[in-house]
Amino acid sequence: MSEEASVQERQQVTDEVIQEALRADKGPDASLVSWKFEDFTMKGDNYTCLVTCLVVQYTLGGKLEEATYVAKMRRNIAMDTFASVIQKLVKWEGTCLAEIVPCMNKILKELGHRGIGTAKAYHCVYEKDKEVLLLEDLRSRGFRMYDRKRGMDIPHARLVLQELGRLHAASILLEKSLPEQDITKTWSIFQDMWESTGDTKKMLDGMTASQLEGAAMIMEKVPNYEHVVKWINQVKGSAADVFMENSTSDPTFAVLVHGDCWTNNLLFRYNAAGDPVEVMLVDLQGMRRVSPAVDLNYFLYSSFNGPDRSPNVELFLGVYYTSFCEVLRAANTPVPFTLEELRQEYRRKMEYGCIAGMFVVPIILSEVEDAPDFEGITDDKMEEFAKQRQEVLLKMISREDGLLKPRFLDMFDEMVEAGIIPRHSKGDST
Structure with missing residues (x-):
C-alpha cells in the first residue's frame, strides 16, 4: 500500500512551483497544462519528508508532452522541535543538490x-x-531501489563505495577552489546543523537513548551477552553526542559526506543480465563536513549482514580508496591520507557505526506496521513513543524469520573483536 500525502502536505505543491521546475528542466518555452500526484512510496521508506511523484503534462513547440518529477515535501509534524529540525533538513538537502553538487560536477567535468x-x-x-x-x-532512467531487508552484496557495495570515494574527493577539490578554501564559510548551513544545547539536543538525546535501550532489551534475551548490555547502557546517555562530535573533523580527514548512506537512500540501474551497473545517491539531508570514515561505518553497519561485511572490510576500504585517489590524482592534488591511515580512521569511528546500526537497522528491517509514526509525536508523548518503539523491537526479534537479532549479534561480535566493547566487565570470569 502506497503512502499518501495529507491535504496540508499536498498544498505545498502548486501550479507556480511546478511551472518553475518545468522551465528549469525543459526550457523557458515549456508551459504547464495539467498535473497530478502519483504516489509510489510505502510507509517506512521515508521519515522526515513525504516523497511522491508528479505526472506533468505540458506544451513545448506546439506539442503536448508529459514528464514526471519527484516531490519531497516536509511532513506535517506536531512536535515543534522536530518540525524545526526537518525544516532545516529540507533546506540542507536543497542547497546540496541545487548548489553544492553542481559545483562539484563542474570541477569533475573539467x-x-x-x-x-x-x-x-x-x-x-x-x-x-x-x-x-x-x-x-530517476526511475525514468531505469533506477530502482534495492530491497532494504536484503543485506547489501559485493557488486552493489562496489558501486556505492566508488561513488562515495568520488563524492568525498570532489568535495576536497571544491573546497580548494573556494575563496576561503572552507566549505562551511561559503555555505553557512554547515555551521549549525545540530544545536549542542536546548530543545533539539534534548530531543536527540531522548530519541537516541530510547532506541539504544531497545537494543539492550534485545541483547538481554541472548545468553552470554551481558557485557554488550552493560556497554550499551553505559553509552546510551552520550550516544547523541557521538553523532554531534562527528559533525567536526580533523582537517586530514575532512570531506563532505553523504551522511545517511543506507539502502533506502541508494538507487541502482541494472543491465540486461540483471547486474548493477550504476548507483545514484539520494536524500542528502545529512551531508556535512566530517571524516570519510563516518560514511563508511554508517553504510557498512546499516546495510549489510555480518557474513557479507566482516570478511570484506579490507576489500571495501580498498575499493573506496582507489576511487577517492583517482579523482584527486586527476587534479594533481595530494591525497591527504594513506590506505593504512584510512584503516586506522575507520577503526576509530567504529563506535559511531555501531550506534548508527542500533538506530538504523531496526528501521531498515521493519515491516509496514512496524514503521514509526513521527507525525503524531508531541513533546509530552516522547516517553510513550519510546516505549512503543521498544515494544516493536521486541516483536521484531520474536518473528521466526526475523533478521534483526542476527544483524545485531554480528555487529556486536565485531565490536568486541575490535575492542570497542570490552569482552568482560571488571569482576567477570574469563
Whole structure:
C-alpha cells in the first residue's frame, strides 16, 4: 500500500512551483497544462519528508508532452522541535543538490570525469510550511531501489563505495577552489546543523537513548551477552553526542559526506543480465563536513549482514580508496591520507557505526506496521513513543524469520573483536 500525502502536505505543491521546475528542466518555452500526484512510496521508506511523484503534462513547440518529477515535501509534524529540525533538513538537502553538487560536477567535468550520481534539483522552496523540493525522477532512467531487508552484496557495495570515494574527493577539490578554501564559510548551513544545547539536543538525546535501550532489551534475551548490555547502557546517555562530535573533523580527514548512506537512500540501474551497473545517491539531508570514515561505518553497519561485511572490510576500504585517489590524482592534488591511515580512521569511528546500526537497522528491517509514526509525536508523548518503539523491537526479534537479532549479534561480535566493547566487565570470569 502506497503512502499518501495529507491535504496540508499536498498544498505545498502548486501550479507556480511546478511551472518553475518545468522551465528549469525543459526550457523557458515549456508551459504547464495539467498535473497530478502519483504516489509510489510505502510507509517506512521515508521519515522526515513525504516523497511522491508528479505526472506533468505540458506544451513545448506546439506539442503536448508529459514528464514526471519527484516531490519531497516536509511532513506535517506536531512536535515543534522536530518540525524545526526537518525544516532545516529540507533546506540542507536543497542547497546540496541545487548548489553544492553542481559545483562539484563542474570541477569533475573539467577533469574529464562524470558528475556525482545524484538527482537534478529543478526547484526548491524553503518558505516555512511550504517546503518542497522538485527533483529529477530517476526511475525514468531505469533506477530502482534495492530491497532494504536484503543485506547489501559485493557488486552493489562496489558501486556505492566508488561513488562515495568520488563524492568525498570532489568535495576536497571544491573546497580548494573556494575563496576561503572552507566549505562551511561559503555555505553557512554547515555551521549549525545540530544545536549542542536546548530543545533539539534534548530531543536527540531522548530519541537516541530510547532506541539504544531497545537494543539492550534485545541483547538481554541472548545468553552470554551481558557485557554488550552493560556497554550499551553505559553509552546510551552520550550516544547523541557521538553523532554531534562527528559533525567536526580533523582537517586530514575532512570531506563532505553523504551522511545517511543506507539502502533506502541508494538507487541502482541494472543491465540486461540483471547486474548493477550504476548507483545514484539520494536524500542528502545529512551531508556535512566530517571524516570519510563516518560514511563508511554508517553504510557498512546499516546495510549489510555480518557474513557479507566482516570478511570484506579490507576489500571495501580498498575499493573506496582507489576511487577517492583517482579523482584527486586527476587534479594533481595530494591525497591527504594513506590506505593504512584510512584503516586506522575507520577503526576509530567504529563506535559511531555501531550506534548508527542500533538506530538504523531496526528501521531498515521493519515491516509496514512496524514503521514509526513521527507525525503524531508531541513533546509530552516522547516517553510513550519510546516505549512503543521498544515494544516493536521486541516483536521484531520474536518473528521466526526475523533478521534483526542476527544483524545485531554480528555487529556486536565485531565490536568486541575490535575492542570497542570490552569482552568482560571488571569482576567477570574469563
